[in-house]
Amino acid sequence: MSSNPQSINSQSNSYALTQAGDRYFDGLAEKFSRSLYQAPRGELRLAMLDYLLPEMLSLEGQRVLDVGGGLGQQAAWFAERGHCVSMTEPSADMLNYAKNWHRDVKSLPEGAITYLQTPLQLLTQHAPGPWPLITCHAVLEWLGDPQAALAALSNLLAPGGQLSLMVFNRDALRFSNAVKGNLEKALSDRLAGKGKRQRLTPISPVSHAEIEQWGADNGLMIDAVAGIRVFQDYLRQPPATPEEAETLLALEKQYCRHDPHWRLGRYLLYTLTKSETPE
Template sequence: MPLVTTDRIFDGLADKFERGLYGTPRGAIRLAVLEHVLPSELPTDGRPALDVGAGLGQMSIWLAQRGHAVTMVEPSRDMRERAIVGVGDLAITPVDATWQTLPERAPGPWGLIVCHAVLEWLAAPQAAFAHLATLLAPGGYLSLMVFNRDALRFSNVIKGNLDKALDDRLEGLGKRQRLTPISPLTDAQVRAWSTAQGLSIEAVTGVRIFHDYLLERHPTPEQLEKVIELERRYCQQEPHWRLGRYLHYTLYKPETVS
């Protein structure tokens, strides 16, 4: 169970996310890997899409550019307002909602739901996952990305936090501007929850497998290009994907059998 009993909403942190994630090699790698795998895993028929916890809107824009009408859900006001700036004339509708209010604000059912780097910031991630499954239409796809608890343990060992790793004290406290997730998840949890909700796992991808362990944390553009090539090459290969800082799942809800 997480140490924090309330969800983390990132009011006041839009600048930190923009500079500290998407303005860095970490963000470039994340988007490059997703752009590498998602076109062949998600539907291309332009069905309406729900982007839950859209943050700065990168995935909403990516989907809209590929013909989807996107409902972009983000409870943080400044994150939502920052995302709207980049929307332009794309078919994106911003919505202020938490996962608890989704059934009222964006009931669906949805043929495509995107939920990236959200569950790990919730006090009840399993309940939120079940909510998403109920909003998914039969024949629909869920693009889910979660923070990998096993990779977080590995990172703590590398940093010398040995007692923390031995005691399995990996959760963050959700305080101030610290960005250690309050509910990091394991592959086993996601698989169990998917089975319980009747969702099949079509593909699993490790995101940021190698970068965080580089001796040079600020690679040159030429080095970054090679790191991205490595990340893309091994993101779905055993055993490498299992150590991705994030794990991405493409989940499918089977058609109802009559």
């Protein structure tokens, strides 16, 4: 995965949900970069994607629609590997962050990434495809209606096309709350964030059972699944040395696709393929 984006300033202080109940991240690009990517958990997430995507996808230089591309790491990863990428993102701050960073990345082919500021719900109008490969990583959990979002993604996908989907795992969130001693919260299943202020607890964490059902409802077959950060979030102490960090990464790689371990990954990474014939 490419190196982390460089810092820019974000001025917006509006963190309210949209009318559709979605969470955008205007004003939070710096916090995302600092909290999620310039920290061990973000580094491990990117390392695991770098390891898993070539294993879980058939990559043949096809066009890619990167939905909710955030700070631009995933778009850069595909562009560096010869794909033409259309990166979409509803937040102007996040999109500008990605553009500014991409301009400084020497390994990116010129013109390999195009940008579109639009929410997922409007992509059928602005980027209808059909697309042979769609990536949608850590987006559904920030939407008011993730089930409808998956249906929209299926409509954008070409027959036989692949959807690389990563979601924040509701079951892992419950387990994490129990480990931290938030027993009543775990018992009552009060797990979702409220989307207020600068808090980054997802408003719609998703379960594996939901992805199975919603995928089947939309002609999507799960070809592969893996857990991202299966062990890291439950450690009593983080790795203290580079050697310990390497051992943790090796442990994550070894068990990320093994049952039952993948089921407690902080994120679940899927490859879903659209049926070539109508149901």
